Amino acid sequence: MxxxxxxxxxxxxxxxxxxxxxxxxxxxxxxxxxxxxxxxxxxxxxxxxxxxxxxxxxxxxxxxxxxxxxxxxxxxxxxxxxxxxxxxxxxxxxxxxxxxxxxxxxxxxxxxxxxxxxxxxxxxxxxxxxxxxxxxxxxxxxxxxxxxxxxNSAMKMEAITNYMVTDKKIKKVFILGQDYAHGHQVAKAATEMLAAKRKDVKIVGNDLHPIGRVKDFAPYVAKIKASGADTVITGNWGNDLSLLIKAAKDSGLKARFFTFYGGAIGSPAAIGAAGENSVYQISDWHMNIQPNKAEQYxxxxxxxxxxxxxxxxxxxxxxxxxxxxxxxxxxxxxxxxxxxxxxxxxxxxxxxxxxxxxxxxxQPLFLSVFSKKGSKGVKYEAEGTGYGWKTVASISQRDSQLPTSCIMERP
Amino acid sequence: MEFVVISLLNGITYGLLLFMLSSGLTLIFSMMGVLNFAHAGFYMLGAYFAYQISSWVGFWPGLLVAPLLVGVVGAMIERYGLRLAHKFGHVAELLFTFGLAFLVEEVVRLIWGNSSVDYPIPAELDGTLFTLFSTDFPIYKGFMMLISVGMLVALYGLLTRTRIGLIIQAALTKPDMVEALGHNVPRIFMLVFGGGTALAGLAGVIGGNAFITEPSMAAAVGSIVFVVVVVGGLGSLGGAFVASLLIGCIQTFSVALSISVTDVFALVGIALPQGSQISRLTITQLAPVLPYILMVGILIFRPRGLMGARES
Incomplete structure (x- = not known):
């Protein structure tokens, strides 16, 4: 046997x-x-x-x-x-x-x-x-x-701040990020670029929170509110982003959010109706870009x-x-x-x-805002929420380029 | 002013949710001497059960049925798992609940997947209760407060004003005597364990949609619940209540303070070297660590906790 x-x-x-x-x-x-x-x-x-x-x-x-x-x-x-x-x-x-x-x-x-x-x-x-x-x-x-x-996050921040130059409603900006390399780089890029491009914009807060540990963002939202910010820039992703926007909605914070990862898995579902016309994301693609070559795929x-x-x-x-x-x-x-x-x-x-x-x-980048499905430019919703991403600014491949300080060792 | 009042409200709401979670844990500990590591797992089960039930028949039946289901699961685990492990002493029990915590998480992942599930706040409770200065206070937070305070009153009444409460209290200190009087002490233990887990389940039902229902939600609150129980004093319900509110407020207010660690040390006359990693930290960054610092402090200076009865 x-x-x-x-x-x-x-x-x-x-x-x-x-x-x-x-x-x-x-x-x-x-x-x-x-x-x-x-x-x-x-x-x-x-x-x-x-x-x-x-x-x-x-x-x-x-x-x-x-x-x-x-x-x-x-x-x-x-x-x-x-x-x-x-x-x-x-x-x-x-x-x-x-x-x-x-x-x-x-x-x-x-x-x-x-x-x-x-x-x-x-x-x-x-x-x-x-x-x-x-x-x-x-x-x-x-x-x-x-x-x-x-x-990289500097290229994405460049695109976000270029858009902010055109939007004069933005006057006070609060920067909130996760406390690790990415969050630090986002905060650094945002402060430097805003100082160079929009001297009139005031940065009213710049905070870091531990990554993946905060359950209730209400205290952070209270702080944003107290600062009088009309715009929030955040590199947060996953639940750190979803919970932040949920808390903002609950307390009636009327600020706009500029995010890096609003479209990543789980976030649109958590943002839901609360993010309508107030949550932006900078990304290389979304379902409603024109022309959308990957639509059927x-x-x-x-x-x-x-x-x-x-x-x-x-x-x-x-x-x-x-x-x-x-x-x-x-x-x-x-x-x-x-x-x-x-x-x-x-x-x-x-x-x-x-x-x-x-x-x-x-590569080309797209700044988009969470908008109702069926409105102009929003053919598809995200994660069954009834809302999808609408392009508000397209950044060509050439415009997205930033110089590099790389001195590469080649084999 | 607006900021202080709103932060206080936020702190109390969070504290009350913590209390709902920790009351079950401290109850089980005081009754059975079991430190239930899987307690936060029952919190998660409550949230997932409520999600499942609410997707079939709506939120309100879920609010009632989900905690009961969790309680039944808890009671079954006590009857057919913990009671067997109990024979081999405290270490076996501890390891059993420790393993159970992982088991619950994996089962949840298997059934509902790795990602978060969409468990929304019911439409009736989605809105603004009142507007204070210019900040909205959501109805749901008020509802959370109501449920936890109601639960505190009911629990207190049950333990001090009813016959079953008296028996439970008696079984806590003199189990042999209670048994001799003809009461089924193992069954009382099973009920207490089931009841304690049902309380965690209830916290999950209302915490799951206030925050996010996902497989790591148990791990996220698991440690803070232990902080509450230790700071309040193991086995003390009143202590757990005070500690919950205290920790809720500490976390809320520490987020708001923009002072740095350097400033704090300067207050007590210690100058930190400029430019070091530590001196650049702000209290906001440290906010989630503060409860643990508090726990270490309590363990050093008052090991039995704020209102704990025994030195253990």
């Missing part, structure tokens, strides 16, 4: 090995939170990557005939755990990794990958960043092995479980990576990196360009 079992096992194992070699695969390790506080963000993005690899790459011939596969690694949102998962992925033969939720984890990965690649030039690893927006990652801390497909995407599509950059990243590999006829990380540099690509949100000097993707 036992012997027979072992025979079966051996047979199954050899069958697996044969099928494995027949369908050689290009694999990307997706290192992001798949459990804990930000699991919904990670799972939604993993769905985005898997769908994009399947529909946009594998069904269109794959990579030199091979399939692209995305494998999830749970970093629990922590920088330390990200490095452990990176090691695990490298041990399993992964040469490409992607990560996005949290700039702390991004810094840890860049650091670990730089060291690994210096010591193992024959087994280099390449890192695609889909959402960690700390500007230093493509400035002081830039790396040849890191490519960012999201506009998004509709199909939203029908499957795991949350709605809220960004274009995941599709952009997956397709550009596959194109770079096909163009270079190689899956060697260094060759792929060189092929990605200076690449131009017609993405869902318009033409994008991977700048060679700092590996920051340049």
């Amino acid at each position: 036992k012997k027979k079992f072992i025979q079966h096992l051996a047979l199954a194992a050899s069958a697996l090995m044969i099928s494995g070699s027949a369908l050689a695969q290009v694999k990307i390790a997706f290192i992001d939170p798949l459990s804990g506080h930000f699991a919904n963000i990670g799972e939604n993005a993993l769905k985005g990557f898997t769908e994009a690899a399947d529909i946009l790459v594998n069904q269109k011939g794959g990579i030199m005939g091979q399939k692209l596969e995305i494998v999830g690694f749970d970093n629990k949102g922590s920088p330390k755990e990200s490095q452990i998962q990176l090691k695990a992925a490298i041990d399993q033969g992964f040469r490409f990794v992607t990560q996005g939720a949290g700039s702390g984890a991004a810094h840890a990965l860049v650091d670990a990958i730089n060291k690994w690649n210096a010591r193992n030039p024959d087994k280099t690893v390449l890192y695609f960043n889909w959402a960690a927006v700390d500007p230093t990652l493509t400035n002081e801390q830039c790396s040849f092995w890191h490519f960012r497909f999201d506009a 998004a509709l199909d995407f939203n029908k499957k479980p795991g949350g709605e599509m809220s960004v274009a950059r995941v599709n952009t990243a997956v397709t550009m990576i596959a194109q770079a590999m096909n163009k270079a006829k190689s899956t060697d990380p260094k060759t792929v990196a060189l092929a990605l540099e200076d690449m131009r690509f017609d993405a869902d949100n318009g033409e994008v360009w991977m700048r060679k000097s700092d590996h920051q993707l340049m």
Whole structure:
């Protein structure tokens, strides 16, 4: 009996090995939170990557005939755990990794990958960043092995403040953010840019709160109210954003909110009617942009479980990576990196360009406001709320560019 | 002035919700000597049950049924889990509730998913109760206060004015004697555990839509509830009440203060080095840590808590 079992096992194992070699695969390790506080963000993005690899790459011939596969690694949102998962992925033969939720984890990965690649030039690893927006990652801390497909927070703040120049109703601004790298960078960019562009605007408050810990934002809202602010700028995401806007609505705060992540999974549902014409987001895509090349793709995407599509950059990243590999006829990380540099690509949100000097993707951005479905420019609602995003300002790829201080060490 | 009054109201509302959560915990502890680590899990279950029921038949039936359901689940867990673990002593009980906390979270994730669910405030309670100066006070906050105060009165009445309350109090100190008088003490324990978890469930029903119903909501309040119970004194209902309001107000007001840590130390005559990480911190940033600082202080200077009866 036992012997027979072992025979079966051996047979199954050899069958697996044969099928494995027949369908050689290009694999990307997706290192992001798949459990804990930000699991919904990670799972939604993993769905985005898997769908994009399947529909946009594998069904269109794959990579030199091979399939692209995305494998999830749970970093629990922590920088330390990200490095452990990176090691695990490298041990399993992964040469490409992607990560996005949290700039702390991004810094840890860049650091670990730089060291690994210096010591193992024959087994280099390449890192695609889909959402960690700390500007230093493509400035002081830039790396040849890191490519960012999201506009960094300084670029996004530039777009928000450019809009504020045109809106003279904004007089007093309150800045509220999460107490970590991203929140600090948003506050810094907002104060500097507002001081340069709108000297008449007064910054009446600049506060940080612990990330993911505040249940009731009513005290913060009371403080915003006492400051007399008419506008709030926040880099908050996930529940930290939803709860803030909920509390603002409850106390009747008549301020407008300029957010980075109002469209991310879970937030539109929590914002609901309270955010009508008062919650703005700066993003690379939303369901009502014109022209919307990803419309049908998004509709199909939203029908499957795991949350709605809220960004274009995941599709952009997956397709550009596959194109770079096909163009270079190689899956060697260094060759792929060189092929990605200076690449131009017609993405869902318009033409994008991977700048060679700092590996920051340049792409169109959209400032949009939460508005009633069916009103002008709002064809689709978000998360069944009856409200969707309406573009109030489009920022061209060229206008979104900011200079970089990156001095890249090239291998 | 507006700011002070509004912050005070916010603090009391938050404090009352904390009390609803911690009253069940302190009740269970004083009765059974079990520190229920899974208590916040029942709070979460209350919210999810209420979400599910309200999506079928509306909020009001959910307000009544969800806590009862949670109480039944709690009682079953006591009867078929905790009572068995009890034989192996306090450590086994502690570990049991500790594991239960994780179990509840995972089950919730399996059934309702990782993301937040849409559990809205009912339309009747969605609005402004009164406008003070220029700030609206939502009806729902008033409703939360009403429920918690009502619960406090009912609980106090039940424990001090009814026969079952007398038996519960007697079983607290002299279980053997109560048993000898013909009362079923294990069943009383089961009822108390069920009742305590039902209170947490009730807090979940009204806290779930006031904040957000998601799988990490238990972990988010789990630790603060212990702070309340320790500061108030383990097993003291009155202490839990005072501590809840105290912590609610501390958290609310500390958010508002724009002074830095340097200023605070300057008050007591200690000058912090300029430009260091610590000196740049503001009290606002520290707000969520303050209850824990308070707990450490209480444990050092008054280990039995504000109104605790015994040194433990």
